[in-house]
Amino acid sequence: METETFGFIVVLGLCLFAAAMVANSRLPHGVKLLVYAGLFFRVIGSWTRHEVLFDVYRGAGDARVYHRIGLQYAEGFLNLDFTRIFDSNSWHFSRWWGGQFMYWVSGFVHTITGPSLLAAFLAFSLLAFIGLAGFGVAFRRSFPHVPVTRYLRWIWLFPSLWYWPSSVGKEAIMLLGIGLSIAGFIGRKERINWLLLGLGMFFIFGIRPQVGAVVILSLVLGHWLSIGGRWNVQKAFQGVIILGAGLVGIWFAMQQIGAGGFDIEGVQSYLEDQTGSGSGGGSAIEEVGTGWANIPLALVNIFFRPFPWEAHNLMALFSAIEIWGMWVIVWFRRKTLWQALRHFRSDRLLRVAVPFILVYSVTLGMIIANLGIIARQRVFLFPFFFILVEAVPRVVHERKQARLRAAAPPVYAEGLHAGAVPQSLRTSPHR
DSSP: OHHHHHHHHHHHHHHHHHHHHHHTSOOOHHHHHHHHHHHHHHHHHHHHHHHHHHHTSTTOSHHHHHHHHHHHHHHHHHTTOOHHHHOGGGOSSSSSSTHHHHHHHHHHHHHHHTTOHHHHHHHHHHHHHHHHHHHHHHHHHHOTTSOHHHHHHHHHHSHHHHHTTSSSSHHHHHHHHHHHHHHHHHTBTTBOOHHHHHHHHHHHHHHOHHHHHHHHHHHHHHHHTOOSSOOOHHHHHHHHHHHHHHHHHHHHHHHHHTOSOSSHHHHHHHHHHHTTBTOOSTTBOOOOOSSGGGHHHHHHHHHTOSOGGGOOSHHHHHHHHHHHHHHHHHHHTHHHHHHHHHTGGGSHHHHHHHHHHHHHHHHHHHHBOBHHHHHHHGGGTHHHHHHHHHOOOHHHHHHHHHHHHHHSOOEEETTEETTOOOGGGSOOTTO
């Protein structure tokens, strides 16, 4: 117990150090407050998930397996022995991605946290927080005319985004990878940060290559669906690289997951094989199946369920309250959402968000037939969805500014507008 507490205090110290660094930075005051709140909820989320693991699930779960194997790997890493990474004969699985990749990540994390499971929960939560910060950076660079605090409040404080990734699990690493990829793709002044993008894709492929394929497809569309001009040699060259690398990446992902081929038939065959995943247990629902006719039901399962009357336990009740609470937010932000959807091709981040939401939610809804798994897997949708809720497309902002300029009085000289009288022409009170 002392070891458990000591490790948690060490990682908690890292949180306090990060908060101190933010306090001494030039970040706006509102952003600083959200960073403090975000770090606080990571501590709450990791502690809550730890308690739920032992009090509700009696210690049963993937987190303890990743923790146990990770401790074995950490012993070697501390001695600078990385045989378990490069020697496939020492792997627990025949493939490098998925659970095997998680063992490596868990091993590296435990070299810092020690044997404390609670500390590892908090460390993984902080990794997810870094990924969400990447989303925030991408939003700020894409929409400088929108206060970034409007977006950060959702992705850093929304319950699913501080609860589900706060354990030794795949959700945290996936959020880290997707966030880094999006930040790298947006880059600075439409210059892609290839190093950051590649690092993010490495983490995504390490956990779920199939999701990596969806991210790559979204990035390719995000670059090539732009409207209007401002295409130059640099942008065209980046587009060619993205298209080529994207095709290779999607092909690699299909090969890793065992899809029948790099075409529609191969993808459909894979979806059919995976349909009904997680259909056991009390949270099981009816299978959706593949095909165009099943898309509406797949979307309903992802964006609306569990319905309130389906909440037969406390976790399901929280999930129902959260997802319907999100739609309350959408109702109040419906005008912004509609503008973002209508003009999504005018901004790179929107051009990535819309395809990812559509493709990922449809495939997830067709494959997964368990509300508990759906609640965990849809956390990757929320950062993209909140982009639509808060983003003001550049074309909408420019039109608004044009209307304001047109409504303003014409300017004749500096500091002078129609109706104003020059000082020299004013009537003196002594005349």
